[in-house]
Amino acid sequence: MEYFIQQLINGISVGSIYALIALGYTMVYGIIKLINFAHGDVFMVGSFIGLFSAKYFASVGFPPVIVLILSLVISMTVSALLGITIERLAYKPLRRASRIAVLITAIGVSFLLEYTGVYLLGPQAKGFPEIINKHQFQLFGSSVQVDSNQMMTLGTTVVLMIILQYIVHRTKIGKAMRAVSFDMEAAQLMGINVDRTISATFAIGSALAAAAGVIFGMTYNAVDPMMGVLPGLKAFVAAVLGGIGSIPGALVGGLLLGTVETEISSLGYSSWRDGVAFAILILILIFKPSGLFGKNVREKV
Amino acid sequence: MLTVQGINVYYGAIHAIKDLSITVNEGEIVTLIGANGAGKSTLLKTLSGLLKPKTGSIEFLGKSITNQSIQSIVKQGLIHCPEGRRVFANMSVEENLELGAYLQNSDSLGADFEKVYSTFPRLLERKKQLAGTLSGGEQQMLAMGRAMMGHPKLLLLDEPSMGLAPLLVKDIFRIIQEVNAAGTTVLLVEQNAHQALKVANRAYVLETGRVVLEGDAKELADSEEIKMAYLGH
Numbered sequence: 001m002e003y004f005i006q007q008l009i010n011g012i013s014v015g016s017i018y019a020l021i022a023l024g025y026t027m028v029y030g031i032i033k034l035i036n037f038a039h040g041d042v043f044m045v046g047s048f049i050g051l052f053s054a055k056y057f058a059s060v061g062f063p064p065v066i067v068l069i070l071s072l073v074i075s076m077t078v079s080a081l082l083g084i085t086i087e088r089l090a091y092k093p094l095r096r097a098s099r100i101a102v103l104i105t106a107i108g109v110s111f112l113l114e115y116t117g118v119y120l121l122g123p124q125a126k127g128f129p130e131i132i133n134k135h136q137f138q139l140f141g142s143s144v145q146v147d148s149n150q151m152m153t154l155g156t157t158v159v160l161m162i163i164l165q166y167i168v169h170r171t172k173i174g175k176a177m178r179a180v181s182f183d184m185e186a187a188q189l190m191g192i193n194v195d196r197t198i199s200a201t202f203a204i205g206s207a208l209a210a211a212a213g214v215i216f217g218m219t220y221n222a223v224d225p226m227m228g229v230l231p232g233l234k235a236f237v238a239a240v241l242g243g244i245g246s247i248p249g250a251l252v253g254g255l256l257l258g259t260v261e262t263e264i265s266s267l268g269y270s271s272w273r274d275g276v277a278f279a280i281l282i283l284i285l286i287f288k289p290s291g292l293f294g295k296n297v298r299e300k301v
Numbered sequence: 302m303l304t305v306q307g308i309n310v311y312y313g314a315i316h317a318i319k320d321l322s323i324t325v326n327e328g329e330i331v332t333l334i335g336a337n338g339a340g341k342s343t344l345l346k347t348l349s350g351l352l353k354p355k356t357g358s359i360e361f362l363g364k365s366i367t368n369q370s371i372q373s374i375v376k377q378g379l380i381h382c383p384e385g386r387r388v389f390a391n392m393s394v395e396e397n398l399e400l401g402a403y404l405q406n407s408d409s410l411g412a413d414f415e416k417v418y419s420t421f422p423r424l425l426e427r428k429k430q431l432a433g434t435l436s437g438g439e440q441q442m443l444a445m446g447r448a449m450m451g452h453p454k455l456l457l458l459d460e461p462s463m464g465l466a467p468l469l470v471k472d473i474f475r476i477i478q479e480v481n482a483a484g485t486t487v488l489l490v491e492q493n494a495h496q497a498l499k500v501a502n503r504a505y506v507l508e509t510g511r512v513v514l515e516g517d518a519k520e521l522a523d524s525e526e527i528k529m530a531y532l533g534h
Contacts, residue, residue, distance in 0.1 A: 172403070179389050179400050186387035189349060191375035191404040191451065 006144050007266040008259060013150040013219065015258020016157040020212035021235030022242070022250035023164070024083075024205025030181040030245040031201045033099060037106040038086060039209060040232015041113035042079055046210025047128075047223045048121065050075040054129050054214075064132045071131065072156070075214050076207035083206025084199045092195070117225025125224040128217035153215050160211055161251065164204070168247065173200050181245070230274070237281040243291025252292060302327045302486055303348070303379075303455055308357030310340075310347050310510075317343040318354070319510040325455065325488055330481050332489040332497040332518065334531055335507035341490040342384050344507075345457045348488075349381035350374045361455070376404050378454030382461070384490075386444040390433030394424050397432050397443055401450030417446040420476060438469040445476065455486045462493050474500050494531040498522040506531070 021043050028036045053071040062070070090109050094102045135148045168174040176197045179187040188194055216231065217223050238257045242249025257280065261273045269276075284291060303325040310318035318340045325331045333341045346352045348359060350371035359367045366374050389397050398417060402410055418425040421442040427435065432443055441461055448456060458477065462470040474496050481487050491497035498504055498518045506514035506527070514521065521527050 175392070175396060175400060176403070178392060182389050182391055183387055185351060186383060186389070187400075188351065188371045189375070189381050189383060189387075190400045190447075191372045192400070193372055 002142050002144050003266070004263075007262050009139075009144065009146055009150060010266075011259030011262035012255060013153045013258070014262055015238075015255035016153050017212045017216050017219070017231065017254075018235045018238045018258050019251045019254025020157060020160065020208045020215070021231060022238040022254045023247065024209045025236055025239040026242070026244055026246060026250040027177075027181075027201050027205045029239070031177065031198055032091070032095075032102075034091065034102050034106065035236065036205075037103070037232070038090075038109035038113060039205065040228035040230075040235070041110050041117075042083055042086075042206045042228070043209040043213045043216070043231060043235075044117060044223070044225060044228035045082060045113060045213070046075045046079040046206070047213030047217045047227065048117070048126075049078050049210065050214035050217055051126065051128050051223055054131050058129060058131070068131050068152070072211055072214050075210040079210035079213075080203035080207040083202035087199060087202040092198075114225055114228070121225055123225065125222040125227075128221050128223050130221065131218060149218055153219065156211060156215060160208060164208070164247070167204065173197065177201055234274075234277050237277050240281060240291055241284050243294035246291065246293040249291055249293030302362060303488070304358075304360040305344075305348070306358045306360075308347065308354040308359065310343055310352055310354050312343065312352075317510055318347065320357075321507075321510065321512055322357075323505055323512065323515075325486060327486055328481075328484075329503060330477065330487045330489060330501045332491055332494075332501035332504045333507055334491060334494040334497060334504060337492075338509070339507040340510040341507055342459055343510075345381055345383075345459050345488070345490060348457060349379060351381075372404065375451060378452060379457070380448045380451045380453035380455070381457040382444050382448040382459065384459035384463070386437075386440045388432040388435075388440050388443050388447070390431065392432060393429055394432055394435070394443055395428040397447050398424070398450050401447035403451075405450070405452060413450050413452075417449055420449070420479065421446050438465050438472075441465060441469075441473060442476075445473075445480075449480065449485075453485050455488060456480065457488050457490075459490045460492060461489070462491065462496065470496065494527070495522075498527075498532075 021039065024039050025036060028034055050071045053074045054067055057067040057070050086109055090105050091102055094105060132148055132152060137146050139146055168177065176187065176192045177200065179190065179192060180194055180197045184194060234257060235254065238253035239250050241257060242251070242253025257277060261277060264276050265273050305321065305323045307320050307322055308318060309316065309320060321344065333344065335341055343352065347354055350369060354367065358365055361377060361379055389400065398414060402413055405413070423439055424442055424446055427439065432440065435443060445461065461473050461477065465473065470493065477487060477489065478500050489497055489501060498521060501518040503516065504518045504521050505512050
């Protein structure tokens, strides 16, 4: 039992990373019906920016918690700008084009980011600095352990979720985002600037992916320009699992996928881990394509 | 107030509006009647900026809005309440109304809410409810209330009575007259030509993208031609 709980805790920290990336997929899909395959690479860029900022601020001699917060903020801000730029340059000119044209463009942007990374930074993995020293904590006197990094992961994810909920449900731009994703034409008739709303969506999604990138670096201590591919695809699975377009769905889908993967590994089938993730995708697409939280709004006449 | 001159509008390859001119004067209710596919909804979409005319000009309050963005048209007080209500079903009644006031200053918000709730008391009862759970009539009230939140000088109403029970239809038309009496000019598209001609000052009859008849609403309601074609007796 304790072993199971231990794996659950491990699963939740992996799942938080998936969930943060999945949110960007789902929000962008919700608003322009695009699977943004470059999203995993924004996560990679965020991770590298986190790495550089962390190294810099640590060398200046700031205390670890400040280094973490500054690295997160800088990485999220730069990635948000990157997300806006990608949308403006690559996707906006294709607003009236077929969906497949935009999808192929997204794959192109993905390769561009990956190989620009390889060109500038080299293909080798780089060590991510240990911003906060890892401590192990025993939970309730049992043998279940939580390390400081897992607590930081969960803490960051929870704080970002609360901020996201606030933005989406309480602010003007959040309401505009929900209106545009529900009915773009009707939203325009309210006077909502659709382009600006789409930019905001990309900014928020990219910032969340960057936060996931920093957390990923701190958890696995190594980052490389191709690191976004697999977590990006897994987060896509998580978004579909939760119901693409649904924000709570992305969160639950991410945590669920992380937990399932960790439990599978802990049972000794770690080589099946990725296979299981994609098997889930196939099963969901066959049996419940709308996902766990899929939209099912009835129309009234 | 509104002067449309010789506009041509295309939907892809379809020539939906052909060399059409209409005017709406301040304080009037003007109705557009005609069969399905006559171009009524297309014309409203062109006025609010969702579609752009290929040629011709649209003037609102003495200024050309032909090539302006939808936002700036909305800001000047030309508000379009679209066909099929198009309420945001995943949001509450209150949030829907708030979105209607998207370009308004937040200081006037309280008074605007009060005005809409006094016109549509049903919306006040249901303000926390999701718009998708409302009945068709309530959704129509919400769509109109939402449009009123944008301080319309000219209100474009597209098929407000569509699919409603006869009693509700009467209500909706009464409210249109109230809104008009309170100082909002109305351009009304209706299938229910009988009711529309009753409340309107003037009317245009559209056929395949052209104005085929125009004039005083009462006179048109009495004309044999209209009775045969649109009023069904």
